[in-house]
Amino acid sequence: MNPFAWARAEILHTAWKRGLYQPPDRRVLEHEILAELARDATVERVLFVGVQWYTTRYPTHFTGASPPKTFATIDPAPNVAQFGGKPHAVGQIQDLAQHFPDVVFDAIVMSGVIGFGLNDPPEVDRALAACAKALRSGGWLVLGVNELKPTHVDPKKSPASKDFEPRAFGKRGQDRIDVALPFRERRHTFLFWQKR
Numbered sequence: 795m796n797p798f799a800w801a802r803a804e805i806l807h808t809a810w811k812r813g814l815y816q817p818p819d820r821r822v823l824e825h826e827i828l829a830e831l832a833r834d835a836t837v838e839r840v841l842f843v844g845v846q847w848y849t850t851r852y853p854t855h856f857t858g859a860s861p862p863k864t865f866a867t868i869d870p871a872p873n874v875a876q877f878g879g880k881p882h883a884v885g886q887i888q889d890l891a892q893h894f895p896d897v898v899f900d901a902i903v904m905s906g907v908i909g910f911g912l913n914d915p916p917e918v919d920r921a922l923a924a925c926a927k928a929l930r931s932g933g934w935l936v937l938g939v940n941e942l943k944p945t946h947v948d949p950k951k952s953p954a955s956k957d958f959e960p961r962a963f964g965k966r967g968q969d970r971i972d973v974a975l976p977f978r979e980r981r982h983t984f985l986f987w988q989k990r
């Protein structure tokens with residue numbers, strides 16, 4: 795990263811933490827993807843994987859819907875539970891069935907998790923298999939990945955990806971959205987898969 799790009803990224807990070815800036819991938823995630831799922835009458839139960847200080851507003855899109863929808867969350871780090879939805883589980887997505895037994899989700903959103911802790915191909919496969927098991931047929935799996943990150947694992951190469959098919963999502967009508975980032979990661983990609 796050249797020094798100007800680095801300095802710009804530092805300034806934008808600070809502005810983001812102070813609530814003065816929202817990165818472009820966050821805008822797409824919150825105002826297009828989550829807003830679309832919240833509007834969709836066939837989506838009542840959503841699972842959001844991995845929470846942080848910058849995800850705290852996300853549940854409001856669902857809890858504020860009429861009628862209110864469920865925005866469940868899961869993250870293995872106990873110190874981020876305060877940022878979770880309701881219900882929130884402390885655990886890994888691979889062990890979803892242990893934490894939410896018998897819950898059938900209409901959509902699962904897992905952005906910034908593959909390559910950000912979930913970095914091992916067999917574990918990515920377990921995670922996708924757990925999502926497939928918990929989703930209803932036709933339910934959405936929205937993956938957010940940084941394909942240029944060295945720790946990235948391609949979910950399309952995972953055997954469990956056979957349980958899903960790419961499908962056009964929302965107003966853009968695409969099964970994939972690439973968002974350029976002003977940060978070191980350079981690009982964030984959303985993949986829209988539907989459970990077969």
Ligand SMILES: C[S@@+](CC[C@H](N)C(=O)[O-])C[C@H]1O[C@@H](n2cnc3c(N)ncnc32)[C@H](O)[C@@H]1O
Pocket residue numbers: 843844845846849868869870871874885886887888904905906907910911912
């Ligand atoms: C970069 S943050 C992404 C937060 C959020 N998902 C988002 O909108 O980008 C990565 C989060 O994923 C969590 N995480 C890492 N491995 C995980 C796993 N196997 N299951 C669930 N969450 C995991 C981390 O604890 C961390 O809070």
